[in-house]
Amino acid sequence: MFDSFNRPINYLRVSITDRCNLRCVYCMPEEGIRLINHSDIISYEEIIEVIREGTRLGITKVRITGGEPLVRKGVVGLVSMIAGLEGITDFGMTTNGILLGQFAQDLAKEGLHRINISLDTVNPEKYKRLTRGGDVEKVFEGVDAAKKAGISPIKINCVVKNSSLEPDAVEVRDYCRRNDLEVRFIHEMDLETGCFTLVEGGDGGNCKNCNRLRLTADGKIKPCLFNNIEYSIRELGIKEALLRAINTKPEKGTVNSFDRFHSIGG
Numbered sequence: 001m002f003d004s005f006n007r008p009i010n011y012l013r014v015s016i017t018d019r020c021n022l023r024c025v026y027c028m029p030e031e032g033i034r035l036i037n038h039s040d041i042i043s044y045e046e047i048i049e050v051i052r053e054g055t056r057l058g059i060t061k062v063r064i065t066g067g068e069p070l071v072r073k074g075v076v077g078l079v080s081m082i083a084g085l086e087g088i089t090d091f092g093m094t095t096n097g098i099l100l101g102q103f104a105q106d107l108a109k110e111g112l113h114r115i116n117i118s119l120d121t122v123n124p125e126k127y128k129r130l131t132r133g134g135d136v137e138k139v140f141e142g143v144d145a146a147k148k149a150g151i152s153p154i155k156i157n158c159v160v161k162n163s164s165l166e167p168d169a170v171e172v173r174d175y176c177r178r179n180d181l182e183v184r185f186i187h188e189m190d191l192e193t194g195c196f197t198l199v200e201g202g203d204g205g206n207c208k209n210c211n212r213l214r215l216t217a218d219g220k221i222k223p224c225l226f227n228n229i230e231y232s233i234r235e236l237g238i239k240e241a242l243l244r245a246i247n248t249k250p251e252k253g254t255v256n257s258f259d260r261f262h263s264i265g266g
């Protein structure tokens, strides 16, 4: 389906949880976060119904995000259900990689096509500080496990403050070169001030060609990351929520004062 700016809308990013096993300083506040009530988190069955209805409206690409998707119980089962849906030709996940070593084989077996792994530094001390306690060795193990499982492509998402020439970004690029991985550099974004730029090596942040919708973990369809517009699938019904999101998708992003990155999955 096309939106009112004649952009084909064929990509749905699905945040399946606002929970995460890391506390990255640019994503999670020091004082912690107010989590979505369990009763408000949509079920896997509801997610499947949204994607199925989405395919009838032209959605062909799906990405699972979080929070951290691998912390939600039964995620491999969800991957299997999505992979079984007709019309999905491109199926990916974005993860911080900490649990990927345990899940990669099953995710590949159940039909996941591609994976993006967040990695902002390869320096163990800096990584621990940036994620408030994470172990970068787990991420390296996750990358190796995804390779062994045959998931491809494997892309690294590296968040930078201002430039991909920053020392940590250069080291991440070298790590990717040595391990035959693609890298994308994402400049730090700020939802409340509407600060965002094009993703280096990716297509995010390019409003003119934006093809995406988002489904939040509490069942809201959002036409744009940098906007407050959202439609509840539980209040409006799935089809109506999708149609309204496509028909009111803004020409470009402004500000989002509702959401936080951990609950919308970037």
Ligand code: SF4
Pocket: 204, 205, 206, 207, 208, 210, 211, 212, 223, 224, 225, 226, 250, 251, 252, 253, 254
């Ligand atoms: S800001 Fe909105 S319109 Fe622009 S690329 Fe992001 S989601 Fe698309």
